Amino acid sequence: xxxxxxxxxxxxxxxxxxxxxxxxxxxxxxxxxxxxxxxxxxxxxxxxxxxxxxxxxxxxxxxxxxxxxxxxxxxxxxxxxxxxxxxxxxxxxxxxxxxxxxxxxxxxxxxxxxxxxxxxxxxxxxxxxxxxxxxxxxxxxxxxxxxxxxxxxxxxxxxxxxxxxxxxxxxxxxxxxxxxxxxxxxxxxxxxxxxxxxxxxxxxxxxxxxxxxxxxxxxxxxxxxxxxxxxxxxxxxxxxxxxxxxxxxxxxxxxxxxxxxxxxxxxxxxxxxxxxxxxxxxxxxxxxxxxxxxxxxxxxxxxxxxxxxxxxxxxxxxxxxxxxxxxxx
Amino acid sequence: xxxxxxxxxxxxxxxxxxxxxxxxxxxxxxxxxxxxxxxxxxxxxxxxxxxxxxxxxxxxxxxxxxxxxxxxxxxxxxxxxxxxxxxxxxxxxxxxxxxxxxxxxxxxxxxxxxxxxxxxxxxxxxxxxxxxxxxxxxxxxxxxxxxxxxxxxxxxxxxxxxxxxxxxxxxxxxxxxxxxxxxxxxxxxxxxxxxxxxxxxxxxxxxxxxxxxxxxxxxxxxxxxxxxxxxxxxxxxxxxxxxxxxxxxxxxxxxxxxxxxxxxxxxxxxxxxxxxxxxxxxxxxxxxxxxxxxxxxxxxxxxxxxxxxxxxxxxxxxxxxxxx
Ligand SMILES: Nc1ncnc2c1ncn2[C@@H]1O[C@H](COP(=O)(O)OP(=O)(O)OP(=O)(O)O)[C@@H](O)[C@H]1O
Ligand SMILES: Nc1ncnc2c1ncn2[C@@H]1O[C@H](COP(=O)(O)OP(=O)(O)OP(=O)(O)O)[C@@H](O)[C@H]1O
Ligand SMILES: [Mg+2]
Ligand SMILES: [Mg+2]
Numbered sequence: 001x002x003x004x005x006x007x008x009x010x011x012x013x014x015x016x017x018x019x020x021x022x023x024x025x026x027x028x029x030x031x032x033x034x035x036x037x038x039x040x041x042x043x044x045x046x047x048x049x050x051x052x053x054x055x056x057x058x059x060x061x062x063x064x065x066x067x068x069x070x071x072x073x074x075x076x077x078x079x080x081x082x083x084x085x086x087x088x089x090x091x092x093x094x095x096x097x098x099x100x101x102x103x104x105x106x107x108x109x110x111x112x113x114x115x116x117x118x119x120x121x122x123x124x125x126x127x128x129x130x131x132x133x134x135x136x137x138x139x140x141x142x143x144x145x146x147x148x149x150x151x152x153x154x155x156x157x158x159x160x161x162x163x164x165x166x167x168x169x170x171x172x173x174x175x176x177x178x179x180x181x182x183x184x185x186x187x188x189x190x191x192x193x194x195x196x197x198x199x200x201x202x203x204x205x206x207x208x209x210x211x212x213x214x215x216x217x218x219x220x221x222x223x224x225x226x227x228x229x230x231x232x233x234x235x236x237x238x239x240x241x242x243x244x245x246x247x248x249x250x251x252x253x254x255x256x257x258x259x260x261x262x263x264x265x266x267x268x269x270x271x272x273x274x275x276x277x278x279x280x281x282x283x284x285x286x287x288x289x290x291x292x293x294x295x296x297x298x299x300x301x302x303x304x305x306x307x308x309x310x311x312x313x314x315x316x317x318x319x320x321x322x323x324x325x326x327x328x329x
Numbered sequence: 330x331x332x333x334x335x336x337x338x339x340x341x342x343x344x345x346x347x348x349x350x351x352x353x354x355x356x357x358x359x360x361x362x363x364x365x366x367x368x369x370x371x372x373x374x375x376x377x378x379x380x381x382x383x384x385x386x387x388x389x390x391x392x393x394x395x396x397x398x399x400x401x402x403x404x405x406x407x408x409x410x411x412x413x414x415x416x417x418x419x420x421x422x423x424x425x426x427x428x429x430x431x432x433x434x435x436x437x438x439x440x441x442x443x444x445x446x447x448x449x450x451x452x453x454x455x456x457x458x459x460x461x462x463x464x465x466x467x468x469x470x471x472x473x474x475x476x477x478x479x480x481x482x483x484x485x486x487x488x489x490x491x492x493x494x495x496x497x498x499x500x501x502x503x504x505x506x507x508x509x510x511x512x513x514x515x516x517x518x519x520x521x522x523x524x525x526x527x528x529x530x531x532x533x534x535x536x537x538x539x540x541x542x543x544x545x546x547x548x549x550x551x552x553x554x555x556x557x558x559x560x561x562x563x564x565x566x567x568x569x570x571x572x573x574x575x576x577x578x579x580x581x582x583x584x585x586x587x588x589x590x591x592x593x594x595x596x597x598x599x600x601x602x603x604x605x606x607x608x609x610x611x612x613x614x615x616x617x618x619x620x621x622x623x624x625x626x627x628x629x630x631x632x633x634x635x636x637x638x639x640x641x642x643x644x645x646x647x648x649x650x651x652x653x
Contacts, residue, residue, distance in 0.1 A: 042517040043488075157608050187379035188544060189605045192588035196604050214518055217590030221597040240594040256592060258522040260551035262574065263591045269529070270551065272522030276487045 001032040003071075004176055004208050005054070010068035012046075012053045015061075019281040023049040025232035026068075028306075031176065036202060036209045038219040038240070041229035042277050047212045048098060050229075051178040055095055056085050073175070090121035094169030096179040098212075100161040104153040110137075110164060111149030114171055121172050136167040141197060159190040166198060170205065177202070180212045195222060216259060220244060225312070228252050231278050231288035234306060238313040248315035248324060250295045287317070295319040332406065333367035334538050335391065335506055340364040340400035342386050346613070359612045360386040362562035364400075365639070370505070373532070373539040375553030375570075377546055377585070379609055382559040384542045388508040391540065392424055393417060405505065422452055425499035429511035431491035435483040441494050442479030445469070448501050468497040471534075473527060489520035496527060500535070510542045525552055546589050550574050555645075558582045561612055561620040564639055568646040578648040581621050619651065627652060 012024040024046045070077040097103040114133035118124045137145035140163040183191035228236040236249040247253040254273035275292035290300040299318045306316040342361040361383040368374045389395040402409045428434040445465045455461045472493040513521040557567040566579040577583045587603045622632040639649040
C-alpha cells in the first residue's frame with residue numbers, strides 16, 4: 001500500500017504566559033491508504049495539536065508550526081497556500097472534532113451544513129447536494145433524514161451530533177479522516193455504535209483514518225497501527241497486535257498494566273504508574289518519562305531517539321532491550 | 330445478619346421542569362423511579378449506567394443534598410426523612426462525598442491546608458489550632474501527599490493531586506460512608522489506578538463503606554463487592570461482582586459489558602459485539618412497560634405493556650426483566 005500521509009519531524013509550539021509549550025516536539029508518523037492508525041496518550045501530550053497541525057488549524061499567533069513536513073499524496077501541506085489548504089480540508093481530509101458542538105454551526109440547519117461543502121468543494125447543484133446530504137445522513141444511521149435536514153444541531157442528541165460530524169467528514173469522499181476522540185463524550189453503548197459505524201464505513205469506502213484516543217481498548221479494537229505519545233513525543237510505534245503483545249517502552253507497559261480488564265480475573269491491586277504527568281513548560285532534560293520510570297538509568301538524562309527493534313516496531317527508550325528480556329523471563 | 334449501614338427503599342426523585350415563560354410545557358423528569366438497595370458496613374456497592382440514568386441524583390438523595398420525592402433512606406439505623414435539622418447535621422457528618430471534578434469542587438481561593446482544616450473547625454472535631462494543623466498533616470499523609478502541599482492552592486496541583494485533596498477532605502470528617510461520584514473519570518489513565526488503590530487502602534484501614542458511582546465497567550468491577558446497574562431511573566440488575574460480570578441476566582447489562590472494548594487486539598478481532606440500536610430515551614417521557622424495551626434485542630410484546638419488577642432470580646442476584 002502507498003503512503004497517504006507522512007508527517008516528518010513535526011514541531012508545534014505555543015507561546016503562553018508560563019513559557020513556550022512544546023506541544024508537538026519532533027514527531028514522525030504516517031498513514032497508508034485505507035489504514036486506521038491510532039494516536040494514544042494522556043491528556044495534554046499533544047494528540048489534538050498533532051491533528052490540528054495536519055489541518056493547519058493551530059491557533060495562531062500563539063501557536064506555530066515551527067518545522068517539519070506534512071506530506072499528503074506527495075505534496076507538503078505546509079507549503080500550500082491558504083486557498084489550496086481550504087480545498088484539502090474540504091475534499092481530501094475530513095476531521096471529526098473532540099467536541100461536536102464546537103464544530104457544528106448552531107444557527108445553520110443540518111441540511112445546509114452538509115450541502116454547503118458539497119456545493120463548494122464538489123461543485124454540486126443544490127438539488128444534487130440535497131439528495132447527497134440525505135444519503136449521507138441515512139448512511140450514518142440518522143432516522144428520517146429528509147425531515148432532519150431542516151433541523152438544527154440543538155435538536156440532536158450527543159450521539160446524533162457525532163453521527164452528523166461523521167456524515168460531514170465523509171460527504172466529499174475524502175481519502176483520510178482525522179477523528180479526535182470521536183466518542184469520548186458519549187455513553188458506552190453509543191460509543192460502540194459510533195465506532196462500529198466508523199469502522200464499517202472506513203472499510204467500505206476505503207478511507208484511511210487517524211483515531212485519537214486515550215482508551216487502550218478502543219485502540220485494540222479499531223487500529224491497525226499505533227503511535228504512543230508522551231509529553232509531545234512519540235515514544236513507541238508498532239502494529240496494534242505487536243504493541244499489546246510486546247510493549248517495548250516502560251510507559252506503554254505501565255499504561256497497559258494500570259487498567260483493570262474485564263477479560264482477566266480481578267487483581268487484588270492495580271499497578272499504577274507512579275508520579276504525575278509532566279508540565280510541558282518545565283520538561284526535564286532527557287527522557288520526559290524518566291522521573292516516573294522504574295527502568296531509569298543515568299543515560300536517561302539524554303533524549304532517547306525512536307529506534308527500530310523489529311519489523312515496524314520502534315521504541316524511544318535506552319533500556320528497551322532490558323525491558324524485553326525482563327518481560328520474556 | 331448484620332444490619333446494613335445504608336438502606337434505600339423505593340426512592341423516587343422527580344424534577345418538575347418547564348412552566349416558566351412557556352406555561353403549559355411543564356413536565357417532570359423522572360430521574361429516580363423507585364430504587365431499592367442496601368450497603369453493608371465496609372462494603373462497596375458500584376452504581377453503573379449511562380449518562381442521565383439517575384446515578385448522581387440517587388447519590389445526592391442519600392446525602393440529603395436533594396429532597397426525595399418519596400421513599401425511605403435509613404442510615405446507621407436512623408431514618409433520614411424524619412430527622413430534625415440538628416440531628417441531620419450530625420448524621421450527615423458520617424456521610425461524605427468525593428466528586429468527579431476535583432477542580433470545581435475545591436475552593437480556588439483557599440490553600441489545601443485551609444480546605445482541610447475548615448470542616449474540622451466548623452464541626453468542632455478538633456478545636457485546638459495546633460492539633461488541627463497536625464490533623465491536616467496526618468490527612469495529607471494518609472492520601473499520599475506531603476505536608477508542604479498544605480500551602481498550595483488547588484490550581485498549583487495536578488488533577489490526581491487535587492483528587493487526593495478531595496479524598497482527604499472527605500476523610501477529615503471521619504465518615505462511615507463515602508459517596509464516590511465518578512471519582513476517577515476526569516483523571517488520566519495512569520493516575521486513575523493510583524486513586525483507586527488509595528480508596529481501597531483507606532477502606533481497609535478505616536473500615537469505610539463506599540457507594541461508588543461510575544460509568545467505566547472495568548473500574549467498577551475492580552472496586553465493587555456488589556454492583557447495581559441503572560437504566561432510566563431504575564435498577565435493572567443487582568448482584569455480587571462475580572455473578573454480574575460472569576452471568577449477567579439483564580440484556581442491558583449484557584450490552585453494556587459487550588460495549589467495553591478490551592485492550593487486546595487478538596481478542597477484539599474475535600469478539601462479537603451486541604450493538605444496541607437507538608438512543609437512551611428521555612426521562613421526561615420514558616417508554617411504557619420496561620423502559621429498556623425499545624432498544625432491547627430480545628423484547629417481546631409483554632415488555633412494552635408491563636413494567637418488570639426487580640426479582641431475585643438466584644440468591645443475591647436480582648434482575649428486572651420478564652425474560653430473565
Ligand atoms: N491554544 C493553545 N494555547 C496554549 N497551549 C495550548 C493550546 N492548545 C494546546 N496547548 C497545549 O499543548 C499541549 C498539547 O495539547 P493537546 O490539545 O494536543 O493535548 P491532547 O493530547 O489532545 O490532550 P487531551 O487528551 O486532553 O485532548 C497541552 O499542554 C496544551 O496545554
Ligand atoms: N436539578 C435538576 N433539575 C431537573 N432535572 C435534573 C436535575 N438534576 C438532574 N436532572 C435530570 O435527572 C436525570 C438524572 O440525572 P443524574 O445527574 O442523576 O444522572 P447521572 O446518572 O448521574 O448521569 P451522568 O453519568 O451524566 O453523571 C437527568 O435526565 C438529568 O437531566
Ligand atoms: Mg485532545
Ligand atoms: Mg452523574
